[in-house]
Amino acid sequence: MSSCGNPNAEADALMTRRPKYDRSKACVKCKSKTGNIVIRHAVYCKDCFFPLISLRFRRTLEPHVNPTLDLHRRKGLKASGNLLIGFSGGLGSTVLLDLVQKTYLAPRERQDGDQNPNGGCPWPKVVVAHIDTSSVLTEVQGESCRIRGVVESYGAVFEYLPLRLEDAFDQKWWRSVGGPDFVHPTGLDIINEDMFLKLLSSNRTSPSSALNAYIASLPTQTAVASGIQALVRVLLLYTAVSTHASHLLLGTSLTSLSISLISSISQGGGYSIKEEAQEEWSDNNEDGTDRTVRLVRPLREVGTKECTLWAWWNDLTVIGKHRYSGGRQDISALTRDFIVGLEKDYPSTVSAIARTCNKLTTKESTNTKCLFCERPVQSGIQEWKHKISIRSYRDLGPDIMSPPHMNLEGGSSGDSRPTHTGPVASNLCYACHTTWTSRSIRGNAASQNDIPIPVWVASRSDHHNDLRNGRKVEENDLQYLIKDFLLDSGS
Amino acid sequence: MAPKLCVLCETAKAMLRRPKTGQQICRDCFFYVFETEVHNTIVEAKLFKSGDSVAIGASGGKDSTVLAYVMKTLNERYKYGLELFLLSIDEGITGYRDDSLETVKRNQQQYDMPLKILSYDELYGWTMDAIVAQVGRKNNCTFCGVFRRQALDRGAAMLGVDHIVTGHNADDIAETILMNIMRGDIARLGRCTAICTQGEDTIKRSKPFKYAYEKEIVMYAYFKKLDYFSTECIYSPDAYRGHARAFLKDLEAARPSAIIDIIHSGEAFEVKEEVKATQHVQQTCQRCGYMSSNPLCKACTLLEGLERGSAESGLTERARKKLEAEGPTPENIRTIPFFNKTPSGNPGLSIAVEIPA
Ligand SMILES: [Zn+2]
Ligand SMILES: [Zn+2]
Ligand SMILES: [Zn+2]
Ligand SMILES: [Zn+2]
Numbered sequence: 086m087s088s089c090g091n092p093n094a095e096a097d098a099l100m101t102r103r104p105k106y107d108r109s110k111a112c113v114k115c116k117s118k119t120g121n122i123v124i125r126h127a128v129y130c131k132d133c134f135f136p137l138i139s140l141r142f143r144r145t146l147e148p149h150v151n152p153t154l155d156l157h158r159r160k161g162l163k164a165s166g167n168l169l170i171g172f173s174g175g176l177g178s179t180v181l182l183d184l185v186q187k188t189y190l191a192p193r194e195r196q197d198g199d200q201n202p203n204g205g206c207p208w209p210k211v212v213v214a215h216i217d218t219s220s221v222l223t224e225v226q227g228e229s230c231r232i233r234g235v236v237e238s239y240g241a242v243f244e245y246l247p248l249r250l251e252d253a254f255d256q257k258w259w260r261s262v263g264g265p266d267f268v269h270p271t272g273l274d275i276i277n278e279d280m281f282l283k284l285l286s287s288n289r290t291s292p293s294s295a296l297n298a299y300i301a302s303l304p305t306q307t308a309v310a311s312g313i314q315a316l317v318r319v320l321l322l323y324t325a326v327s328t329h330a331s332h333l334l335l336g337t338s339l340t341s342l343s344i345s346l347i348s349s350i351s352q353g354g355g356y357s358i359k360e361e362a363q364e365e366w367s368d369n370n371e372d373g374t375d376r377t378v379r380l381v382r383p384l385r386e387v388g389t390k391e392c393t394l395w396a397w398w399n400d401l402t403v404i405g406k407h408r409y410s411g412g413r414q415d416i417s418a419l420t421r422d423f424i425v426g427l428e429k430d431y432p433s434t435v436s437a438i439a440r441t442c443n444k445l446t447t448k449e450s451t452n453t454k455c456l457f458c459e460r461p462v463q464s465g466i467q468e469w470k471h472k473i474s475i476r477s478y479r480d481l482g483p484d485i486m487s488p489p490h491m492n493l494e495g496g497s498s499g500d501s502r503p504t505h506t507g508p509v510a511s512n513l514c515y516a517c518h519t520t521w522t523s524r525s526i527r528g529n530a531a532s533q534n535d536i537p538i539p540v541w542v543a544s545r546s547d548h549h550n551d552l553r554n555g556r557k558v559e560e561n562d563l564q565y566l567i568k569d570f571l572l573d574s575g576s
Numbered sequence: 577m578a579p580k581l582c583v584l585c586e587t588a589k590a591m592l593r594r595p596k597t598g599q600q601i602c603r604d605c606f607f608y609v610f611e612t613e614v615h616n617t618i619v620e621a622k623l624f625k626s627g628d629s630v631a632i633g634a635s636g637g638k639d640s641t642v643l644a645y646v647m648k649t650l651n652e653r654y655k656y657g658l659e660l661f662l663l664s665i666d667e668g669i670t671g672y673r674d675d676s677l678e679t680v681k682r683n684q685q686q687y688d689m690p691l692k693i694l695s696y697d698e699l700y701g702w703t704m705d706a707i708v709a710q711v712g713r714k715n716n717c718t719f720c721g722v723f724r725r726q727a728l729d730r731g732a733a734m735l736g737v738d739h740i741v742t743g744h745n746a747d748d749i750a751e752t753i754l755m756n757i758m759r760g761d762i763a764r765l766g767r768c769t770a771i772c773t774q775g776e777d778t779i780k781r782s783k784p785f786k787y788a789y790e791k792e793i794v795m796y797a798y799f800k801k802l803d804y805f806s807t808e809c810i811y812s813p814d815a816y817r818g819h820a821r822a823f824l825k826d827l828e829a830a831r832p833s834a835i836i837d838i839i840h841s842g843e844a845f846e847v848k849e850e851v852k853a854t855q856h857v858q859q860t861c862q863r864c865g866y867m868s869s870n871p872l873c874k875a876c877t878l879l880e881g882l883e884r885g886s887a888e889s890g891l892t893e894r895a896r897k898k899l900e901a902e903g904p905t906p907e908n909i910r911t912i913p914f915f916n917k918t919p920s921g922n923p924g925l926s927i928a929v930e931i932p933a
Contacts, residue, residue, distance in 0.1 A: 474787075
């Protein structure tokens with residue numbers, strides 16, 4: 086507040102620095118050997134470290150393997166489908182792959198206190214997918230074969246499935262994962278904040294140039310980073326469905342989870358705070374045969390430091406983390422720097438963030454799924470935005486006095502088009518709408534009207550009931566199908 | 577190059593780039609959208625009803641000065657029917673608060689509102705200068721925050737008002753959301769996004785500037801040539817909050833909507849029911865009668881620590897245990913006078929029976 090800018094300052098004192106470790110240097114577990122690592126103020130020796138980490142991994146994952154919790158207690162672990170692992174070649178996913186192999190595919194190494202008495206792997210098949218992002222990140226060019234090498238070094242236990250980021254714009258890929266055909270070349274128009282989909286004369290561009298046009302039209306560095314992230318996630322989810330996977334595992338560590346939580350909150354993603362940690366996603370098939378995938382992050386109790394040691398002591402090859410970074414203009418990069426920096430002086434910050442967010446839930450549930458990221462859409466977002474930040478006098482409510490310096494009636498300017506939320510904006514989550522419409526002072530100022538859209542967006546604009554007013558229409562009645570999204574095509 | 581036109585009215589010359597939206601607009605449109613957004617906040621949250629007496633927590637700083645001006649403007653423009661007061665807390669900070677109180681006294685004349693000043697010294701027997709002399713510069717904001725909150729409520733009770741509005745702006749709220757997540761303060765996280773809070777029998781408090789950017793408040797004060805005291809508090813915030821604040825500034829620089837986006841996030845989630853069930857229930861402080869989640873309220877705990885020469889005991893569990901081991905609270909220490917809020921009726925009834933305006 087005004088006087089010292091310090092609301093609710095009384096709890097600041099809770100965040101005191103603590104010594105790196107408590108009491109002695111002996112391992113807290115076996116109490117005999119000298120410790121090699123400090124984890125959250127407790128000292129562990131190397132021998133006790135391995136079972137500690139695999140226990141955390143299993144404790145996070147195994148309650149979610151069976152379709153329901155009570156099935157798990159009676160029958161041991163049995164998933165309802167295959168397993169898909171998203172593998173970037175970075176530290177987290179490298180450790181994840183290793184843990185899955187050691188825990189479920191090399192049964193002799195399993196530990197006491199096993200929750201899976203029958204042994205064996207809960208999934209009939211384990212597929213490892215890697216998404217090649219080299220068409221937008223030149224740094225990763227040529228790494229795909231090293232990544233294949235890592236996966237294949239485990240032998241035949243994993244099936245390797247290579248994907249490319251531009252698959253998100255490729256009808257061939259969309260068909261290969263069982264996506265319904267769509268025929269109408271459609272582009273996104275962001276000149277207006279409501280956003281519209283409109284017909285394009287043709288979509289004869291290659292998937293990789295469509296991807297690059299898409300990335301280039303995102304208005305901020307923040308949007309580029311989160312845009313790529315969303316494409317990766319949705320590509321993996323549809324791939325999971327097409328490989329008959331009941332589970333998709335990602336190697337998000339405790340540190341990465343805390344970073345993505347704060348980053349998502351800072352981009353308006355509070356409504357999907359649960360999904361940042363774990364989510365149930367289904368592909369909403371038209372014929373009612375929904376296939377559901379459970380996305381689990383089994384390393385979300387294991388910090389980066391522990392992952393590094395696991396990889397080091399197990400002699401694993403980490404290809405490196407090549408993610409997009411927009412530097413000081415990119416909220417996710419800023420958040421990463423902030424959290425990693427803070428962790429040095431306040432080591433409990435990272436786990437505090439994850440723990441706090443784990444105690445939160447969303448205020449209302451919803452059935453609407455975001456066109457772009459396929460996460461739940463909260464209702465009333467556009468109305469909220471119009472009240473909080475007036476960007477046009479068309480959005481003024483009826484009881485609002487018109488600007489005194491303008492001679493107008495009824496609170497609207499000369500342009501008296503009624504307030505009206507386009508169907509695209511109302512089918513976007515807050516974060517995705519913000520991604521497309523929020524600008525930075527230095528950002529990309531060019532507004533565009535023919536932005537290529539990912540195949541799942543194009544397919545839904547063709548097929549989904551809520552976007553075509555719930556009526557059955559002829560497949561080829563093109564104009565009718567999407568007329569709601571069309572501005573005057575000549576504009 | 578032709579002068580750029582305001583994107584809102586499309587007639588006047590654009591004078592400024594709006595910090596919240598990045599739009600280039602004219603000065604009159606800036607005043608208008610700034611005020612109208614505050615009005616939207618007030619109406620949407622149904623903050624007031626006609627006939628309410630409302631105290632504006634006034635420090636002489638930019639936030640509360642602009643708040644007083646905008647509250648007066650909107651009260652007249654939209655006929656809220658409010659009776660407005662200025663309420664100032666004198667923390668006893670030499671070279672800072674004494675000067676800023678002079679500004680508040682001028683505001684009292686300029687805005688023609690009654691003013692009440694209540695000091696930490698008369699309420700607690702301690703000035704902030706004396707507290708800092710004992711506790712040092714670490715944690716001083718903790719004392720100040722706890723003491724100010726209670727002082728405002730007591731000042732409001734003395735004025736006989738039922739509502740306090742404070743100048744907390746969007747930046748403050750976004751920062752508090754981040755802080756509460758990072759330090760795991762679930763109870764505060766649940767409360768900090770509320771525009772209006774009300775304890776069992778305390779006075780309603782609300783934040784009409786919840787969605788107003790700090791930069792726009794400064795801009796508003798500047799263009800309206802408002803008389804405010806611009807010096808920052810000489811006691812700087814604790815290091816941890818300082819980190820959070822710097823981070824928020826970076827986020828805003830990367831994408832200006834970040835502040836509003838964080839608040840939106842904070843409003844979209846809530847504490848899970850099963851977690852809420854384990855939280856402390858509100859009670860009243862045994863010693864001073866103020867609302868509290870423990871037998872002793874935070875202000876009484878801090879004050880006892882100061883009086884017994886162990887300021888730490890109000891801050892950490894360990895120091896508190898140590899103090900308890902030293903024996904019971906001595907009889908002769910100074911305590912806060914008992915809080916007797918003159919009830920304006922049965923609190924349960926006053927909600928049910930609302931006199932039509
Ligand atoms: Zn050991
Ligand atoms: Zn979305
Ligand atoms: Zn204007
Ligand atoms: Zn008390």
